[in-house]
Amino acid sequence: MEPGPPGSSGPAEPGPCLSGQRGADHAASASLQSAAGTEPGRHSLAVAAVLPAGGCGERMGVPTPKQFCPILERPLISYTLQALERVCWIKDIVVAVTGENMEVMKSIIQKYQHKRISLVEAGVTRHRSIFSGLKALAEDQLNSKLSKPEVVIIHDAVRPFVEEDVLLKVVTAAKEHGAAGAIRPLVSTVISPSADGCLDHSLERARHRASEMPQAFLFDVIYEAYQQCTDYDLEFGTECLQLALKYCRTKAKLVEGSPDLWKVTYKRDLYAAESIIKEIISQEICVVMDSKEDNKHVGHLLEEVLKSELNVHFLDFKLVLPSQKTENLMQIKEFSKKVKERNILLYGLLISYPQDEQKLQESLRQGAIIIASLVKERNSGLIGQLLIA
C-alpha cells in the first residue's frame, strides 16, 4: 500500500508524504496571490522563512534531538520542511542546525529532495540561531542565492502540521503591523511561584494566551531588534514578539491558531504526531488488483464495503503485480521486502468468493476490516503475510 501520492518532489520521493491538505493549500495560496496583488506596490510579497533547529531536545528523554526523531522512519524536521515547501510563495527556507548535525541535515535534504533550503550554523540558544538565519538573509553575500525578503516567517522545526492558512494570516498581519504571531488558549492555569516554592499568585486564564509559532515580521523590524538586543536577551529570552516590542516598539498582531500548531515536545507528542500522520496518509489509498472480470466485480463490491471502514478516495485500479506467481507465499514475502525499500508496505489478502450472497458480504466485510486496519496501522512487521478474509 503506497502512502498516498507524493507531493511536489515527484514520485520517487521516499517516505510518507502529507498530501491530504493540498487542496486547501491551493485555495489559500490563490488568496495570497490576490491579496499581494492588492498591496500598494502591486508586487507579490517577498517572503522567506527561518527555522531554528539547533535544540537538543532534552525534554524528550531520548538521545536524538527531537527534530531528528523518526516518525514512520522519516525525521520530524522533514515533515516540517515539507509543510513549508508546499507553500509556493515562501521563496527561501533558512534552517539553523548545529555543526555536529550539519551532515545529518544535508542527507535529509538530499534523501527527501527538499528544495529552497539554505543551511546556517545554529547558535547555542534559540534566539542566537534565529539571528544566524536572519543574518544569512540580510547579507548580500557573493555567490549567495539568498536575497533580503520583505517579510520573514519564523517557525519551529518541531511543529510539522502548520497549514498555509495560518502562515498566510501571520504574513499578512506582519505586513500591516510589522509583527504577528499565532496564539492559542492556555490549557493549564499559569501560576507564579514564590522563592520558597509556594504559590504567590495565579494568572487569570482568560486574560492570557500561549504564544505559538509561526510568527512573521517585516524583515527590517526583526533584524533591527536582534541587532539591538542584549546578550541577556539572546541567552535567556524566548519570545521574538517581545524583542520587536522592546527594541522597535512594534506591537505584534496576535492571530488565533488551530490546535495543529502544537509543538512536539515530549515523547507522547511523537506518538501523537505518528498517529496524525498515519491518519492523513490513510485518507488516500490505492487499490491494486487483477483485471479479470470476476475479480473486478469483487473489487467493486469491496470498494463499497471499504468505504464504510476507511474515509478514502479510490484512485486507481490497475494490475501491477510482477507475475501471477506471486500467489506463492515465499514470493510475496520476497517481493514485499523489495518494495519496502521504497516505503511500500505489501500484504497479501485472499478473499473467499462464495456464491452465497450473505457469505460473500461477510467475506468482503472481513476483507475491508483487514485492509482498513493495515492501512491505518502501517505495521511493517507484517509485510509479506498472506491474510485470509
Next chain:
Amino acid sequence: MEPGPPGSSGPAEPGPCLSGQRGADHAASASLQSAAGTEPGRHSLAVAAVLPAGGCGERMGVPTPKQFCPILERPLISYTLQALERVCWIKDIVVAVTGENMEVMKSIIQKYQHKRISLVEAGVTRHRSIFSGLKALAEDQLNSKLSKPEVVIIHDAVRPFVEEDVLLKVVTAAKEHGAAGAIRPLVSTVISPSADGCLDHSLERARHRASEMPQAFLFDVIYEAYQQCTDYDLEFGTECLQLALKYCRTKAKLVEGSPDLWKVTYKRDLYAAESIIKEIISQEICVVMDSKEDNKHVGHLLEEVLKSELNVHFLDFKLVLPSQKTENLMQIKEFSKKVKERNILLYGLLISYPQDEQKLQESLRQGAIIIASLVKERNSGLIGQLLIA
C-alpha cells in the same frame, strides 16, 4: 495475547489494565504508611479523592465528552479511576458527573469493577462540580458510607497516568502546608493580549509554571474556601489553589510533577494516550505454547530472540489451546472471535523449524518481529489470522 495480568479487580476484569507500575506503587505505598506512622497523631491519614468529570470536552472536536472517549475500547475515565484505585490509602473516590451521563458512569463502574467510587451530580462548571464532591464528603448523611477525610485530593478525570509517587507528595505537602499542587514548566511563552488583539506584554517563562493536577488540601481548608467563595469564582475560576489562598490565606506548596501528568485535551492527546497504554501493556506478555519437547526448545529460543524486540517479562508457559484442532484455520478464526469478547486478541503464528541453524535463527527473528508488532499495535482487525515466520 492477554494485555498483562489485571489489577486488583481480578482476572475477569475486561479491558486493558495498566499493571506495569504496580511495583513502584507498592514501594511508594509502604513509604506513606511509615510517613503516616510518624505523624503526630500516629494514625494513618484519612484521604479521599474528588474527580470532577462533568466537562463536555468541546476542545476535543468530538461529540463524546473526552472523559468517556474510548482508548482501546475502554473509556478514558476508567484508566484514571484505576490509577487512583491502585493507591490503597485513598479511601473514597467521589466522581462528579452530569445527570445525563450518570447511567453511563454507573455502567463503566460495573463493567470495569471499580471499587470505592461514589457518584455525585456535577455542577455546570468545574468549581461547582468539585464543590458537589466536597459536600458529599463533608456531610454525614444517613446511610452514607462516606466520612470526612483529613486530606482530600482533587484530580482530573482526563489525566489517566497519575502515579502514586506524586499523589503521595501532594498529600504529604498538603498535610504540612494546608494545600499543595503539582506544577510543570511552561511549554510555550505566555503572553497578555491588549484589547485590540495585539501583544501587550509577554511573561518571563522561567518565572512562571503551569498548574497541573493532582492537588491536595486539608479538607477543612478547601471546604471552607468553597463555602466562602463568590458565584463569580464558581463560574469563572479555574484554580483551586487560588481559592485556598484567597479565602483561607493558605499558600499552597508547589510540587514538581512528571510529564505523565498531562491532561488529555485535544484529539492528538487521545492518540498519545493510546500509544502510551499500548506501550505499558506490551511490557508484560504471556507466551502460551504447546508443551511438546521440540516446541519447548523453539519456545526458549524464541524467548531469547523476542527479548531483543520487546522489553518483556516472560510470565508463563502453559498449554491452553482448547484442542489440537485449532490448527484448522477456520477454527482459529472462530476461537479468536470468542476470546475477543474477553479482550484477548488471538493470532496464529507458524514458525518454520528448519535443521539449518542460520535459517532457524532467521525464522525465529521473523517470528519475534511479528509477535512484537502484534503486541505493540494490538490490531484487532487481524485476529484469527495465521501468520508465517
